[in-house]
Amino acid sequence: MIQKKVCMLGAFAVGKTSLVARFVHGFFSEKYHTTIGVKIDKKLLEVEGKRVGLVVWDLYGEDRFLRVEPFYLRGSAGYLLVADGTRPETLEVAQEMQERASAELGPVPFVLLLNKHDLPWRLEGARVEGLRALGWAVHYTSAKSGEGVEEAFLALARRLLS
Template sequence: MIQKKICMLGAFAVGKTSLVARYVHGIFSEKYQTTVGVKIDKKVVTVGHQEVSLVLWDLYGEDQFQRVQPFYLRGSSGYLLVADGTRSETLEVAQSIQQRAQEVLGPVPFILMLNKRDLPWAVSEAQLNDLRASGWDIRYTSAKTGEGVEESFESLAKRMLEQS
């Protein structure tokens, strides 16, 4: 069985932990839990005819005081950037994280999960179209309803296998 490390990256309180809980355990909780350091989960999926063990590193959120350390990223085969669709500033944080992640990891696959689709939106399509034009794969997700969650993780898994 192939094992692939995926990092969950994004600003503080965008829903990284909730997305992992929805994907791995099929649950959602309204209770907010701050991630301290890193929380690691695993899920075995089948991509094509290949079993893959996804090792999900849920990293603490970034803010103006705290940045993800490069050593957490090492060994990742891909990453999921998470932004909160109700707070457009989290999209800017995701863009700066993406630049740093690319410096550490090189051109590994990534997907931007624009989370909280079940709430009123604050991100403009113009912002997203600019990112799409530069090659970003953007998915709308809701950890609460499950919308787009499984598809995002599985799409990244498939792209990582194609690249290895």
Template sequence: MLGAFAVGKTSLVARYVHSIFSEKYQTTVGVKIDKKVIEVGSQEVSLVLWDLYGEDQFQRVQSFYLRGSSGYLLVADGTRPETLEVAQNIQQRAQEVMGSVPFILMLNKHDLPWKIGEAEVGQLLARGWEVRYTSAKTGEGVEESFAELARRMLEQS
């Protein structure tokens, strides 16, 4: 899980792994690791989810956290357009470290008034990005995003 500070990475993992959502904000310090076993087709897959601290103007995600990853989820906050720019910068660095592994951009907080326009999303789609609208609060798009990433990682391995 990669993205700017306070975009909902931890809430998305909690929704996916534990089917819960909390309005209480908790800053991730370092990394929080969760695991979930799912079925993709007829194959059992064990996902090890690294919820990394959010980036801001003072700290960037260290490349050693990225090495060895089979894929990743980028998260941006649809109510804060600047987080989309942070996600694009992270994606560029992640690709330099990991190469061409599967990733999905989750535009989170879709249950709130939206400030990211279709033009920005269209540019990412034109670049071949997989973009999903999600809400950790309602669960919209969460299961599907993780499942699609798992499917893509299996295809690439």
């Protein structure tokens, strides 16, 4: 079995913890719990005939007062950036985090999850298409409904194996 550490990165309250709960445990809770530090979960997957253990590090969300420490990223094979489609400014935070993660980790695979797709959307399609044009893998997700969650994590797992 192959094990890979992956980190969840994004602004405060974009749904990182809810996405992990949906992916790993198959549930969603309306109760909001702020992540302090890091919460680690693991899920075994079958990807292209190989068993892959994803060790998911759910890191606290960034805001204007608190930035993710680079030492949390060390050893990561890849990461998932998360932005909230109802708050366009969180996409800017995700882009900034991608630059810092890339500087820390080098060219490792990552996937952008545009979360809360079950709610009224405020992200401009042109911004998303601009990121896709840069080679970003973009997935629309909803931790609440489960839309796109499994597919997004699998997309990262496939990139980790290639």
